Amino acid sequence: xxxxxxxxxxxxxxxxxxxxxxxxxxxxxxxxxxxxxxxxxxxxxxxxxxxxxxxxxxxxxxxxxxxxxxxxxxxxxxxxxxxxxxxxxxx
Numbered sequence: 017x018x019x020x021x022x023x024x025x026x027x028x029x030x031x032x033x034x035x036x037x038x039x040x041x042x043x044x045x046x047x048x049x050x051x052x053x054x055x056x057x058x059x060x061x062x063x064x065x066x067x068x069x070x071x072x073x074x075x076x077x078x079x080x081x082x083x084x085x086x087x088x089x090x091x092x093x094x095x096x097x098x099x100x101x102x103x104x105x106x107x
Contacts, residue, residue, distance in 0.1 A: 023079075030083030041090040050098040058098055062091040 044050060065088045072080030 026077070026079040030079040034083045034087050037087055037090055041094055044094045044097055048097055048101070050094065050101045053094070053098055055098055055102065058091065058095045062088065062095050065091055 044053070065084050068080060069084035069088055072078075072084055
């Protein structure tokens with residue numbers, strides 16, 4: 017059982033990590049430019065966030081679930097643009 021007095025740390029951490037990802041997601045969605053983004057990094061990041069989401073669901077931790085659901089959605093969109101762009105403009 018989690019000590020409620022420290023639970024706020026999880027919410028702050030979840031908010032900061034999710035919000036820190038938002039500027040890159042907005043820029044990529046607006047410009048659709050993924051040339052400088054590493055495919056390997058985004059593939060591993062997206063898979064890792066999905067695993068955190070599954071873990072959060074398993075332990076029923078709302079902070080982990082919400083933060084990783086939002087981050088997974090944004091990361092998957094960026095990864096989708098990266099994959100699309102790599103087929104559209106193969107180098």
